Amino acid sequence: MMIKAENLTKRFGKLTALNSINLEIGEGFTLILGPNGGGKSTFLNLCAGIYKPTEGRIEVFGEEPWSNEKVKKRIGVSFDPPALPRHRTGLEWISYIAEFKGIEKSEIISVAKLFSVEPFLNRKIGEYSAGMLKRLSLSQAFLGSPDLVLLDEPLANLDLKGIKEITEILKGVVEDETNMVVVSHIWRPLIDVANRIVVIAAGKVVFDGEPEDILPKIGEI
Numbered sequence: 001m002m003i004k005a006e007n008l009t010k011r012f013g014k015l016t017a018l019n020s021i022n023l024e025i026g027e028g029f030t031l032i033l034g035p036n037g038g039g040k041s042t043f044l045n046l047c048a049g050i051y052k053p054t055e056g057r058i059e060v061f062g063e064e065p066w067s068n069e070k071v072k073k074r075i076g077v078s079f080d081p082p083a084l085p086r087h088r089t090g091l092e093w094i095s096y097i098a099e100f101k102g103i104e105k106s107e108i109i110s111v112a113k114l115f116s117v118e119p120f121l122n123r124k125i126g127e128y129s130a131g132m133l134k135r136l137s138l139s140q141a142f143l144g145s146p147d148l149v150l151l152d153e154p155l156a157n158l159d160l161k162g163i164k165e166i167t168e169i170l171k172g173v174v175e176d177e178t179n180m181v182v183v184s185h186i187w188r189p190l191i192d193v194a195n196r197i198v199v200i201a202a203g204k205v206v207f208d209g210e211p212e213d214i215l216p217k218i219g220e221i
């Protein structure tokens, strides 16, 4: 099992963002859906070791990701909106991530080519459009082919051509057996790519199953 959550709870002050969830996520492409404020991004942040659980437990590759560099090095993340340093260039940022993870420089070019970010890699991130920023953030997530990629809204802020292009890239990496957990309100293009759907609403897992079982109910989410 890649991810295992047991009675996982995350509170922010009095607000309970995730309320004692139990969830196991295996290999493949898992799409997480659900209403605004349901706890989806909180779950991704817990998987990435950015948040510490308030109660319960989360394991990624059998270990707790919180303050765990070993686990963090095996994960690629892209959050939304991407919080990247405005005064650095795209290349400086990706190089910094590559250094942290011990990834060779040649990998930077291959991921930059994949997401078509090469033309603006030498510009300061603060000058990027929202779509350029999204592409840079996705490049960072896939840098060095991590064992697990966590994506929050990978299709947000992209034009129609961009949505199609990124969807095709995601399909390609799934075929190459990259494991992904993806939160996306733009679910239509991704539903065929997913082999598992999890719906999180009001801090609880309210559906966990196959795409064909959720399709008839999707209007209710």
Ligand SMILES: Nc1ncnc2c1ncn2[C@@H]1O[C@H](COP(=O)(O)OP(=O)(O)OP(=O)(O)O)[C@@H](O)[C@H]1O
Binding pocket: 012, 015, 016, 017, 034, 035, 036, 037, 038, 039, 040, 041, 042, 043
């Ligand atoms: N860092 C934080 N500090 C305080 N409250 C937070 C924080 N992060 C999330 N929350 C709260 O936790 C709840 C769940 O938020 P979360 O971002 O996980 O939802 P979501 O399902 O990803 O929503 P959306 O679809 O709108 O992105 C919300 O009520 C939100 O306001």
